[in-house]
Amino acid sequence: MHDKKQLITIKGTREGLTLFIDDSCSFDEAIEELQDKLFTNPPKDDEPVVSVRVKLNNRYLNDEQKEKLKSIISYESRFTIHSFESDVLLRKDALSWKEESEIKAVNRIVRSGQVLEVKGDLLLIGDVNPGGKVVSTGNIYIMGSLYGIAHAGFEGDRNAFIAASFMKPSQLRIANYISRAPDYESDGVYMECGLIDEEFDKIIIDRLQVLSSKRKELSGFERRMQNG
Structure with a gap:
């Protein structure tokens, strides 16, 4: 039996953490797995706030989705989002x-x-x-x-x-x-x-x-x- 594909991957860097979101799943599926990961590994109260870069690859998030992601990461952990990085450009931006x-x-x-x-x-x-x-x-x-x-x-x-x-x-x-x-x-x-x-x-x-x-x-x- 194959292991379930991870939709959320978190890696540590010198600047903080990088959070990779799989671009083949739905946004709701990614959010559900992220909440599970944060709930399973809650930070301690004395841990410092950590900066997070969110890598979206070929995924575009609208403002509402970005705010939802920010609220989950900010309120359920001692993380703060530094930036969203996507390979997708809006037509007007391009x-x-x-x-x-x-x-x-x-x-x-x-x-x-x-x-x-x-x-x-x-x-x-x-x-x-x-x-x-x-x-x-x-x-x-x-x-x-x-x-x-x-x-x-x-x-x-x-x-x-x-x-x-x-x-x-x-x-x-x-x-x-x-x-x-x-x-x-x-x-x-x-x-x-x-x-x-x-x-x-x-x-x-x-x-x-x-x-x-x-x-x-x-x-x-x-x-x-x-x-x-």
Whole structure:
């Protein structure tokens, strides 16, 4: 006779506990087994509160189910839920992630008084003239000359960067950091990038090649651009 398949598995880690919920059973079945496990092994009153990560695999929980799980774990044991981790994305979340992670290619000149703003990374094939401005939630690549203002990571991404074929901006901004024109060579620089240096807590200009070591998450497309 085969043993009954376990629907709930609890493993200890350095950070606390990880609770795995089998994704092939119903939610009610998982809850029933979880309650049985907690009732069979109740914690002592002097035990510290333990943080729990809930691994759902290919299961999605709505808010009501999450609250039910939280109440069982909090009230029937000395556990607290740190996070729910699922491999399932809602359609709206997937579309939002796609919009914020894809590269938007634009072929134009951004003239004085104009603002070009995108979600995700911006690849501009053209110049940013003095008085023009480009803004993105991600990185900014300019295959042309940057004379105006560029603001990367404007929703707070401190890992964003700005790269240009020729860089002589009136202002660079990354997240909430600002660097003005006097920080650059008066004649401008070729194939350089601007990024936040955590050690000096400011925006610096460096060779484009440093991105592969300082930004490990670069995609293949971005690495090809960087290497020419």
